[in-house]
Amino acid sequence: MSMFARTALDQQNRRVEWLVKTLFLMMTVLLIVPVVLIMGILIQRGAPVLSWGFLTEVPTNGMTAGGIFTALIGTVWIVTVALIASVPIGVAAAVYLSEYAPDNWLTRAINLAIINLAGVPSIVHALFGLGAFVVFFGFGRSILAASLTLAVMTLPIVIVATRESLQAVPHAFREACWNMGATRWQTIRKVVLPNSISGILTGVILEVSRTAGETAPIMFTGAAAFLPFLPQGVLDQTMAMSLHLYVVSTQVPNVPEALPFGVALVLISMVLVMNATSIAFRVYLRNKRKW
Amino acid sequence: MVDVAPKLSVRDLTVRYGDKTALDGISLDVLPNEIFGIIGPANSGKTSFLRALNRMEEFDTNMTVEGEILFEGQDITAVRNVYALRRKVGVVFPLPVGLPMSIYENVAFAPKLAGIKKKAQLDEIVERCLTRAALWDEVKDRLNALGSLLSGGQQQRLTIARALSQDPELLLLDEFSIAVDPVTTMRIEDVLKELKDEITIVLVTNLVQQARRLADRTAFFLESELVEIAPTEDLFTGTVKDQRTRDYVEGRFG
Secondary structure, rough: OOOOOOOOHHHHHHHHHHHHHHHHHHHHHHHHHHHHHHHHHHHHHHHHHHHHHHOOOOOOOOOOOOOOOOHHHHHHHHHHHHHHHHHHHHHHHHHHHHHHHOOOOHHHHHHHHHHHHOOOOOHHHHHHHHHHHHHOOOOOOOHHHHHHHHHHHHHHHHHHHHHHHHHHHHHOHHHHHHHOOOOHHHHHHHHHHOOOHHHHHHHHHHHHHHHOOOHHHHHHOOOOOOOOOOOOOOOOEOOHHHHHHHHHHHHHOOOOHHHHHHHHHHHHHHHHHHHHHHHHHHHHHHHHOOO | OOOOOOOOOEEEEEEEOEEEEEEEEEEEOOOOEEEEEEEEOOOOOHHHHHHHHOOOOHHOOEEEEEEEOOOOOOHHHOOHHHHEEEEEEEEEEEOOOOOOHHHHHHHHHHHHHHOOHHHHHHHHHHHHHHHHEEEEEEHHHOOEEEHHHHHHHHHHHHHHHHHHHHHOEEEEEEOOOOOOOOOHHHHHHHHHHHHHHOOOEEEOOOHHHHHHHHEEHHHHHHHHEEEEEHHHHHHHHHOOOOOOHHHHHHHOOO
């Protein structure tokens, strides 16, 4: 018998190895099934209503006909204002936590608060937004109130993503800068931030996807079921894609069957296009900087 | 030698990380324009000594430093403006760190921090420092390439060029040749011998022979303590006092 012949133990290890690998592969395949199904059904049933007019016309006939223009633009408003509010706060907080904060009870309390904030259900955020922004700050039901509610809700995403990408920058780079007499801020600005920008961007894109899709928080704070015109400023109410989808799916009688699928398809496409853009941008940045 | 005012005068220096003592009550003098070697096994406190000289405890909440470090007579443990101190002290670490920016920017970084803005002046500094670090000929045609993509030996010379760009009076080298091939090591050693005319160098090394080639005097650190300081040649002629130093130099332990 050759010295490399399989023993009984080798045989058993081989079987286990095969079993484990197959099992994990099946789990992974399982993962893509819902994605393929969702996209497939949406495209199959929603594609017929898609047209240039669907994107550029306002809803008519009690939302059973026409397009989704007002909702589309409304979502762009809400997402933009939410980003303007949350990205600077989130990035600044993450930079502080990663680069400045000493490891003490306050820092730990803040980290705990961030985790908890991420775990709060969106309906609770909705009620918080209603109480805080609509009533207390007196913004009324408006884009501003809705966006700020979404900003609070999505802050943990930006903070966690930013903090992790900052910490992925090797510590040796920081020490090298400090040793040349650079202050912490000079080090952050010249070395740390430029090398973590793609990770920060990932966080922002995740946030955009989440912001564009949330329904409950904006329903209470600034999104309207139907408005025949576009918002003129941040204190106006607006329609939004996510709420529009909810309304045409459940609240309005005699909606053509394909319409909600079309709305959902456009919403998902918006998010996918933004994701693709960010991936392209990240690849571009990664090719520019390496270590 | 005795009548020269020391460049660096260390008294009762103790460094701790948390409750672990890394360096226990060291006192020594470093003279101007000498290469002062420090040898010793791992965990003997060599690196902690360098870190204290550059006030790195400011950036490590766990690290505490006690004692007195006089740099040209001024106690640096009391210096408030640590940034000015670090500009006077250049440091080179064991592993080369090419910052992820262009070769040019790597070397121009410190001068820019010091407020130099004129392109011509920066160009001159970059060329001078890269030349002194024996790297200019290899990179002069690709100064805009990323510093972090150079080979290990080139990155270490880039690191030295960067340390020189801040016009230091004191250059601290921490086992600089660990990640560098022997040929590059020799080139860097030649550079150091030339630099000695202008600046004072503290050279931590785990290579006893490197200390012999470069250092005027050498200190032997062991288990957080300074065993002794001797003219380097004495280490090899067996005229040092302490048996532990002889054993280490002759490779009987460590």
